[in-house]
Amino acid sequence: MYVLPALPYDPDALSPFVSADTLRTHHGKHHKTYVDKTNDLAAKAGLAGRPLEEVVREAHRREDKSLFNNAAQAWNHAFFWRCMRPAGGGGPEGELLRAIDESFDGLDALKEAFVTEGAGHFASGWVWLVTGPQGLKVISTHDADDTLVRDGVFPLLVCDLWEHAYYLDYKNDRKGFLERWFDNVANWAFAAEQLAASNGGGDGFRYPAPEGEGRAAPDSNEPGVHPTV
Numbered sequence: 020m021y022v023l024p025a026l027p028y029d030p031d032a033l034s035p036f037v038s039a040d041t042l043r044t045h046h047g048k049h050h051k052t053y054v055d056k057t058n059d060l061a062a063k064a065g066l067a068g069r070p071l072e073e074v075v076r077e078a079h080r081r082e083d084k085s086l087f088n089n090a091a092q093a094w095n096h097a098f099f100w101r102c103m104r105p106a107g108g109g110g111p112e113g114e115l116l117r118a119i120d121e122s123f124d125g126l127d128a129l130k131e132a133f134v135t136e137g138a139g140h141f142a143s144g145w146v147w148l149v150t151g152p153q154g155l156k157v158i159s160t161h162d163a164d165d166t167l168v169r170d171g172v173f174p175l176l177v178c179d180l181w182e183h184a185y186y187l188d189y190k191n192d193r194k195g196f197l198e199r200w201f202d203n204v205a206n207w208a209f210a211a212e213q214l215a216a217s218n219g220g221g222d223g224f225r226y227p228a229p230e231g232e233g234r235a236a237p238d239s240n241e242p243g244v245h246p247t248v
């Protein structure tokens with residue numbers, strides 16, 4: 020069984036930039052529903068007990084849209100909660116700051132790229148800061164689509180562009196949401212951990228391992244070796 024990961028902070032900890040009302044509904048209703056459906060559909064697809072990252076990739080390979088959509092959304096939201104922190108924003112430091120300076124000519128230019136991409140993205144999806152062979156980039160993906168199924172892309176930070184992420188607090192002002200999110204909520208310490216992982220310094224974010232019955236028998240993978248994120 021895939022679990023709904025607990026929020027890494029209290030529901031009111033990101034207020035007023037993301038309200039407790041938004042966060043409770045987003046986590047307790049939207050994210051929970053994706054996790055529940057993933058449990059149901061992964062079992063039917065014979066994939067229960069596999070790491071969620073594998074389920075997302077396998078569903079994509081099989082073109083199993085409903086499993087892909089729910090599993091990818093379960094993963095994306097778990098990643099998204101980590102991309103926010105109370106008293107976030109401010110400035111990245113160290114290697115991440117150097118990488119931002121190199122690829123964007125500074126944090127202000129990154130903010131401009133991130134907000135413009137997110138505000139201009141048509142309908143639902145996600146705006147990401149990613150790293151890859153060409154350095155850092157801002158991209159957006161539609162609906163549940165995520166970076167797990169893209170080669171050469173490693174996610175550092177994401178913001179949810181679905182209306183349920185901001186409508187209670189900002190109505191239709193997605194740009195205003197993204198600007199305040201970037202300045203006050205973005206978790207640069209997490210993005211820096213992801214960047215270090217992409218450079219071989221660790222595993223990077225992984226969804227919590229499935230629990231209880233339904234966990235698959237170990238396969239031929241070497242013990243202790245994690246699939247690449």
Ligand code: MN3
Binds near residue numbers: 045096179183184
């Ligand atoms: Mn969402």
